[in-house]
Amino acid sequence: MSSIPSLLRDRIKATPDAEAYRHPAGSGWASLTWAEVGERVRPLALGLAALGASAGSRVSILCSTRLEWVLTDLAVLATGAATTTIYPSNTAAECAFVINDSGSTLVVAENDDQVAKLVSVRDEMPDLRHVLVVDGTASEDGWVIPLDQVSGEGDFDAMVDAIKEEDLATLIYTSGTTGRPKGVELTHDNWLYAAEAVRRIDLIGPDDLHYLWLPLSHSFGKLLQVVMIDIGVPTAIDGRLDKIAENLGELRPTFMAAAPRIFEKIHNTVAATVRREGGAKLRIFEWAKQTGIRVSKARQRGAAIPLTTRLEYALADRLVFGKLRARFGGRIRYFISGSAPLSQDIAEFFDGAGLTILEGYGLTESSAGSFLNRPDSVRFGTVGPPLPGTEVRIAEDGEVLIGGRGVMRGYHGLPEETAATLDDGWLRTGDIGELDEAGRLLITDRKKELIKTSGGKYVAPTYIEGRIKAACPYLSHVFVHGDRRNFCTALVTLDMEVVRPWAAAEGLPDEAEKLREHPRMREEVAKAVKQVNQTLASYETVKEFAILGTDFSVETGELTPSLKVKRKVVEQHFGDTLDAFYKDANLI
Known part of the structure; x- marks a missing residue:
């Protein structure tokens, strides 16, 4: 065809x-x-x-x-x-x-x-x-x-x-570096290739x-x-x-794709609920979670799972994981995650629960699908090997280059921008990455979003953000800042749907503006930041944070429609808060 x-x-x-x-x-x-x-x-x-x-x-x-x-x-x-x-x-x-x-x-x-x-x-x-x-x-x-x-x-x-296959099929507008949206020209053949690759x-x-x-x-x-x-x-x-939660239970699908924010929301809702209930339920959940993650890590290594662990996992499945799968209709074979980085902690939790998330990667400019983890060779933290027919190259500066039939025709009416993005048929993704021994791609960060501290150290903010969100179920967004600064700081926003029941049980305010200033709320966030900091190099650690009174949103401009954070917009909107972190010389 x-x-x-x-x-x-x-x-x-x-x-x-x-x-x-x-x-x-x-x-x-x-x-x-x-x-x-x-x-x-x-x-x-x-x-x-x-x-x-x-x-x-x-x-x-x-x-x-x-x-x-x-x-x-x-x-x-x-x-x-x-x-x-x-x-x-x-x-x-x-x-x-x-x-x-x-x-x-x-x-x-x-x-x-x-x-x-x-x-x-x-x-x-x-x-x-x-x-x-x-x-x-x-x-x-x-x-x-x-x-x-x-x-x-x-x-x-x-x-x-x-x-004809070379005819234009779709114009999808993405944000340009100057703020002017760029129309990505995708042909019928671009989409036919992508579909064929997934089928294969x-x-x-x-x-x-x-x-x-x-x-x-x-x-x-x-x-x-x-x-x-x-x-x-x-x-x-x-x-x-x-309607997502309701529809999952009613439709009982076998397959669903989502942005990482949806999986974070599900994880945080479950974690916050058992934290609030406390006691034996919390201890059983935490034990089951760690058992599931242990099994997930063994699967990824291709290692044998000891009999005692298999028995523990079977019990964890009966007590916790089976009930969680039932919330999604009980028939999910795979979730697919794309459009933004998925936290490895979140991915391993779901995998341990028998709800494997296959993370993929692609740009609008590459017809959305270029890489995808395979069920039989999942490695969380990577976006998997390229789809059949997609070529990949890592440039000297670490930038990921993509080739093949999925690459766009160009930007509509923007020949100079097209020439800057397409290099002899190769798509410059703007992402920094590396390939592992099995050819799976690990995206470390956006080329233009890597933080370079004033000490000359590079920090990948999205990795740290994902870890902190996984460590504290009450958070909606985390924004790590520190470019050209002498240390890293963070802005965090609260997921009020998740945090409100906990706040009520603790006798805390149910308004974000009041709750963010409460010592108990800061204590919960500080605990998560400390937990993640212990796994990071000193120059990567978050030295200070602020809890904002409002969440990031599409309507206020901090999020794209696909729920990715617009870093420059956040820095503009909350510049005073960020600047205040660096006024205290004692923090240096």
């Missing part, structure tokens, strides 16, 4: 009556077969073509993760046009920039609230012909059209047959059930969408974050 629409067409022919998608409907779930997906995509694609979508044009999707996102994307691609993704959290000005820069002539918006953002900047988008709203009302002037009214007739197959490692099959909540505006979510079409795996789609 030469395109994603032809891939879908082949899937429909191969397994027309198999379940393709499951989606929320009323108080339950409804399903579509692959044949029914085709019946929804075909008229929508022809309707979009009648509105001007065609080869070389772009259509933006401004919508959360839901069935209509997938169907619309597949319909857009079938016209020969490319999908431009916009996060629902983007401001009106950010939406206008992406729409104008991409040259989108149509936008599919989720609801009237998203339409209102576009209406507020309508005069700034002269080439935007129509907004098609999923859940909303038409405008009197015809500019806004309900999506369910978009339909057409014509030669659908001829339209699909005309698409034989990780999942048609008997699995995939639960998808990740933003489809992000390359990770898009990759999963194409992979499931290629392999024929049914996908349950629901992008509501507050």
Whole structure:
């Protein structure tokens, strides 16, 4: 096949009556077969073509993760046009920039609230012909059209047959170093390669059930969408974050991908609950956790597990781990983690519980998937070996370079930035890493985010941040600072959903602003910092920390939509707090 629409067409022919998608409907779930997906995509694609979508044009999707996102994307691609993704959290000005820069002539918006953002900047988008709203009302002037009214007739197959593998399929905008977002151009072949590579490692099959909540505006979510079409795996789609726990128990999926923040949240909720209960439950949990981690470490080394340890693990599984797996429906075979570094401590806890997280790595510029740990050779702390067909090289300065069919065509309209990032076909990732004896990649840090203290020592902040979060279940985010400073410090934020029950049991304030100043709260954080410091070189240790009264968020700009911390923004927003750490000469 030469395109994603032809891939879908082949899937429909191969397994027309198999379940393709499951989606929320009323108080339950409804399903579509692959044949029914085709019946929804075909008229929508022809309707979009009648509105001007065609080869070389772009259509933006401004919508959360839901069935209509997938169907619309597949319909857009079938016209020969490319999908431009916009996060629902983007401001009106950010939406206008992406729409104008991409040259989108149509936008599919989720609801009237998203339409209102576009209406507020309508005069700034002269080439935007129509907004098609999923859940909303038409405008009197015809500019806004309900999506369910978009339909057409014509030669659908001829339209699909005309698409070439080198044609643009997706424009995904990522933040640039100057603050201007860059549109990453990904072709049909980029995505087809990524799907083929995942299929070749034989990780999942048609008997699995995939639960998808990740933003489809992000390359990770898009990759999963194409992979499931290629392999024929049914996908349950629901992008509501507050429904993840409930959906896992109800759907009982076998496979789910997530950002590390989700796994941290699960771990911290469980750990905080047993801490609060205390007594025998806490002692049993801590014993089971350490037993599981011991078994996980032995598995990673390929070492034999002694009989006594196997017996202890069986008891730990009955008392603790089996109950934890039941929370996720009891059928999870693997979790996949990507988009940010996963703490090794968190990974080993889950693995010990029989909920293995396979950490992977890729950039939007490499079609999201370039490396992935394999179930039979997991090494936590690494992102695994390259996927089949992906090449890797480590530059003299330690930067990871990626080659192969997954590498982007370039940045949209930015030839100089493209030339600086693509070096003779090799993608400069901006990440520092090394390969182990089995060819697995270890990412040590972002090239531009490594801290260099005033003493000339390099520190990898994300590693330390992950360790501290794993050591204290009440924390949402940790931010290690120290570039061009004489020692490292940290800002931490509280996860109030997790910490509030503990605070109530301890008779402490339930407001973050008051709780952060309480000695008991500082004591808990200090204990975690001390625990991690004992494992670090002296120049890496965190000498001081501050607990903030508010969490980092996408809305306030400290987090990306994929929940990664924007380091420069945090430094700007909390500069006074950071500067205050270094005013006391006694801390030097």
